[in-house]
Amino acid sequence: MVYASTLLNQQLPQELLARVEASLAVESDDERTRIIYPDISVICGPILYLVGRKDTVVNPVVLVEVLSPSTEAYDRGEKAAHYRSIASLQSYVLVSIARMAVERFDRASDGSWSLRDCPEVLAIPALGIELPVAEIYAEVDFSAVDASPEALSTRSPLP
Numbered sequence: 255m256v257y258a259s260t261l262l263n264q265q266l267p268q269e270l271l272a273r274v275e276a277s278l279a280v281e282s283d284d285e286r287t288r289i290i291y292p293d294i295s296v297i298c299g300p301i302l303y304l305v306g307r308k309d310t311v312v313n314p315v316v317l318v319e320v321l322s323p324s325t326e327a328y329d330r331g332e333k334a335a336h337y338r339s340i341a342s343l344q345s346y347v348l349v350s351i352a353r354m355a356v357e358r359f360d361r362a363s364d365g366s367w368s369l370r371d372c373p374e375v376l377a378i379p380a381l382g383i384e385l386p387v388a389e390i391y392a393e394v395d396f397s398a399v400d401a402s403p404e405a406l407s408t409r410s411p412l413p
Contacts, residue, residue: 261390262296265383273297279310280317282336290336294318296381313342315380321350334359338367344380354391 262274275295281288281304289310296316304310317337319329329348337346338361346359346367356372360379376385 261385262294262381262383265385266296266381273301275311277309279307280314280337280340281310281312283339283341290333292317292337293320298381312340314340315342316345316347316378317343318347318349321348321352323352345378347376347378349390353396354387354394356387356390 266274273296275297276293278295279289279291280295282290289304292314294317295311295314296318297311297313298315299313301311302313304312319325319333321329334346337343344361348357348359350356356376358370358372358376358378359367360370361367372387374387376387376390377383378385
């Protein structure tokens with residue numbers, strides 16, 4: 255299987271000094287929930303950590319979430335609102351596990367956010383890359399995917 259984090263790393267221009275991380279938390283500027291765990295974080299330039307924590311960054315540029323039936327409402331709603339409060343964030347990508355579907359939210363220069371469906375290519379302007387959606391889902395057999403919340407919590411097309 256081609257993993258999205260590997261695919262991202264392969265496509266990133268070296269001059270961005272970008273890193274793709276799957277195990278870091280991010281800090282939001284929302285007072286209610288300060289620490290959030292995305293599935294994938296992309297940081298450009300030096301990684302800036304939350305004071306006193308080496309597992310939480312404050313400067314992600316792109317965040318990726320894998321949508322499952324048990325997390326989709328939260329990932330699209332409350333979690334997305336937390337992400338939008340992060341000043342450095344430029345794009346928020348949602349990837350479905352139930353079907354081949356990718357969406358991208360982008361921050362405009364005025365601070366507003368727009369949604370784009372990405373049926374064939376996931377373009378991420380903040381990183382200057384394009385990823386074929388078919389490659390993101392390479393080797394995923396949707397007929398074999400167990401849609402139960404228990405199974406989905408342990409599997410995803412984006413590890």
